[in-house]
Amino acid sequence: MGFSEQEQQHEAGRLHEKLSKVGWTVEDCKLIAPMTLEINQLKRQQNALILAHSYQTPDIMYGVADAIGDSYGLSVEAKKSPAKKIIFCSVHFMGETAKILSPEKEVLVPAVAGCSLADSITAEDVRKLRRQHPKAGVVCYINTSAAVKAECDACCTSSNALKIIDAMPQEEIIFIPDKLMGQNLQPLTKKKLILADGRCIVHEEFTPESVKAIRAQYPGIKILAHPECSPSVVSEVDFIGSTSQILDYVHTSKDKDFMLVTECGITDRVNIEKRDKNIYGSCVLCPYMKKISLAGVLKALKDPTEHQIVKIDPSVIRKARACIENMFALEKKSQNLGLTARQIPAES
Numbered sequence: 163m164g165f166s167e168q169e170q171q172h173e174a175g176r177l178h179e180k181l182s183k184v185g186w187t188v189e190d191c192k193l194i195a196p197m198t199l200e201i202n203q204l205k206r207q208q209n210a211l212i213l214a215h216s217y218q219t220p221d222i223m224y225g226v227a228d229a230i231g232d233s234y235g236l237s238v239e240a241k242k243s244p245a246k247k248i249i250f251c252s253v254h255f256m257g258e259t260a261k262i263l264s265p266e267k268e269v270l271v272p273a274v275a276g277c278s279l280a281d282s283i284t285a286e287d288v289r290k291l292r293r294q295h296p297k298a299g300v301v302c303y304i305n306t307s308a309a310v311k312a313e314c315d316a317c318c319t320s321s322n323a324l325k326i327i328d329a330m331p332q333e334e335i336i337f338i339p340d341k342l343m344g345q346n347l348q349p350l351t352k353k354k355l356i357l358a359d360g361r362c363i364v365h366e367e368f369t370p371e372s373v374k375a376i377r378a379q380y381p382g383i384k385i386l387a388h389p390e391c392s393p394s395v396v397s398e399v400d401f402i403g404s405t406s407q408i409l410d411y412v413h414t415s416k417d418k419d420f421m422l423v424t425e426c427g428i429t430d431r432v433n434i435e436k437r438d439k440n441i442y443g444s445c446v447l448c449p450y451m452k453k454i455s456l457a458g459v460l461k462a463l464k465d466p467t468e469h470q471i472v473k474i475d476p477s478v479i480r481k482a483r484a485c486i487e488n489m490f491a492l493e494k495k496s497q498n499l500g501l502t503a504r505q506i507p508a509e510s
């Protein structure tokens with residue numbers, strides 16, 4: 163697909179307006195302009211919707227995506243959209259969640275990307291845990307495969323995990339797969355949590371020492387973290403929230419200086435969308451999320467491979483959907499306020 167010099171110049175200018183805020187040069191933007199032009203043209207021709215998780219690279223988020231957000235919010239976006247084809251720029255389980263909620267749509271992922279949490283547990287592991295703890299209910303974090311969700315009673319997100327656990331009828335809850343999130347939740351609920359051993363390789367990297375060092379260097383700084391971090395990190399920060407909650411906090415806060423204890427995509431989003439905020443300290447890249455490239459998005463639109471097409475057995479879709487729908491039912495039932503930093507005791 164050929165684009166004129168003028169079209170490419172104009173596209174490079176459009177990209178540079180956003181991406182220059184995170185260090186991209188005009189030359190960098192000129193290099194990708196033909197590809198973003200082609201992707202956006204194919205997207206319109208095919209009536210496709212491109213979704214990008216907030217941990218994607220800026221060229222994907224601001225070059226081709228129609229919506230940027232977190233795992234669950236984007237799946238709801240996919241369901242609401244009239245588009246018949248969804249390109250989900252993210253890790254595989256998120257593409258699966260979109261397919262579970264919109265089985266009639268064609269859902270594609272640009273690369274086969276795992277996730278240390280989702281890959282830490284299988285459907286058979288869940289069945290084994292159920293046999294070991296027959297009285298316990300099973301709640302799975304959204305970072306799980308469709309096959310695992312199909313074996314669980316209810317799903318949860320990082321922002322409603324506490325509500326869901328408290329609203330479950332059982333007193334013992336098998337909470338999978340995130341051990342660190344489970345440890346953060348345990349002091350906040352009267353339920354006994356039985357934890358698996360999954361960890362997010364991004365959020366487990368942060369240490370309380372790194373947080374304390376930044377606070378000492380920048381007095382008055384606000385430090386925000388994701389609940390996939392360890393309890394020792396959580397106890398040192400000012401706010402705990404999902405990726406969307408962290409972004410909302412920064413966007414609405416009067417504070418100027420922040421440390422974001424999470425994946426680097428969130429720092430990119432703040433640097434591009436909120437130029438009046440200063441971000442200090444280092445972030446961590448997710449190697450799985452960063453497997454997605456513009457070339458992969460183009461391939462998914464032009465000539466998708468078998469691996470790019472999200473396929474789930476209909477019986478698994480039915481059971482996994484029941485698990486997600488139970489999350490809504492339990493959320494309504496719950497009177498709790500959910501997992502936010504203001505509710506996590508500093509000493510937890």
Ligand code: SF4
Pocket residue numbers: 217253276277278279280305362363364365425448449450451
């Ligand atoms: S940041 Fe962590 S939880 Fe998210 S995809 Fe990467 S490994 Fe999985």
